[in-house]
Amino acid sequence: MQGLRDLEKWRKFSYLCAHCRCCSAADYHTLGEYMQICPSGTYFGFESYFSSGKMEVIRGLIEGLISKPSEKLLEIVYVCTLCGACEKNCEEFTLLGEDSGGLTHIFEDARAFLVESGWGPLEKHKEFASSIRVNHNPYLEPHEKRESWTEKSSLRKGSLVYFTGCTSSYRQKEVAKATVKALEAMEEKFVIMGSEEWCCGSPLLRTGQIDQITELAEHNVKALKEIGAKKVITSCAGCYRTLKSEYPKILGAQPDFEVVHSSQFFAGALDKNKLKLTKDVDATVTYHDPCHLGRHMGVYDEPRNLLKKIPDLKLVEMPRSRQNSWCCGAGGGVKSAFPDFATSTAVERLREAEAIGVKKIVSMCPFCKHNLTDAAKLLKNKFEVYDVVELLSKAIG
Ligand code: SF4
Ligand code: SF4
Known part of the structure; x- marks a missing residue:
């Protein structure tokens, strides 16, 4: 899906960066003032940490000018939050059209290239990848505690499923509890996947560690199918993007259920007077x-x-x-x-x-x-x- 071949496809774009640095600032026309928008460039203060500098590094990788990345180079590639602010402000990318992907897709492909080449990722990334393999979550928590935020026994079959996500299951449990409270107030019948739910894979996709991603996507989609899911609600923005936008690309098919973020689900419920x-x-x-x-x-x-x-x-x-x-x-x-x-x-x-x-x-x-x-x-x-x-x-x- 990504890797050497796909980094090659960015060759043309890697020469297009005009170093205008429009990607470093929020849209002046809507704000009326200059405000920084790239966290990594703003924090580290060097060209290399903005998207323009990263494109130089990526060109070096494509052209084979970098034979072995230094620790500093790995930092430059991995310190980006992939927030997407740069791609929304880069006119050069707009010229290529939305279908070409975006700057953050290029950065993700560069990370996959580094992993495939044996140079990346960083140690902490390897740690959470190994936890996802063993525990199905990146937090090094036991899988059997995934449902510990709720004492309610959930339905195991149904068309409406709450995909809780790793962060709400283990670190921000009050988000999961509030979601369940709102669903119950609507008198909705819904399923919590419990041990059938595995990490969606977003942390792996974003760090270029894509070897496990097909297995994760296949598992979650199969589990949701067996539950009878027709609509899947996520609390996490990362789960939402991964399930809705990445799984169809990874699996080469549109899953047989709709994915909605909790914001969309509850906004719809209020509009229909169900809540x-x-x-x-x-x-x-x-x-x-x-x-x-x-x-x-x-x-x-x-x-x-x-x-x-x-x-x-x-x-x-x-x-x-x-x-x-x-x-x-x-x-x-x-x-x-x-x-x-x-x-x-x-x-x-x-x-x-x-x-x-x-x-x-x-x-x-x-x-x-x-x-x-x-x-x-x-x-x-x-x-x-x-x-x-x-x-x-x-x-x-
Ligand atoms: S806005 Fe685009 S062209 Fe300009 S410096 Fe940033 S990446 Fe390069
Ligand atoms: S995606 Fe990375 S380079 Fe682009 S604005 Fe965000 S932190 Fe900066």
């Missing part, structure tokens, strides 16, 4: 767009629509939002391999919220919540971090 919000949630919040949900999958409105329907809740936007959103800093294998950089990126996001006078930041991805919460701890808990579904569940009563 009633009866309690006030007196809070002013700002919404952080998860990169996998927003820029990569185009879901910007549904989380905001949910927030706007919560009684008494006020939503205020940060300057960098929607397509111009500043990444939380966790994605692309960065949280595990470069934890200080990941937290620093999240701290910048909290500071952006603070600058508009808001101390409550809401996202709609447990992995964003995980990293933003680490940043909030570093700032002595001056900030509160939520998932939209948690606030929704407060409004249910």
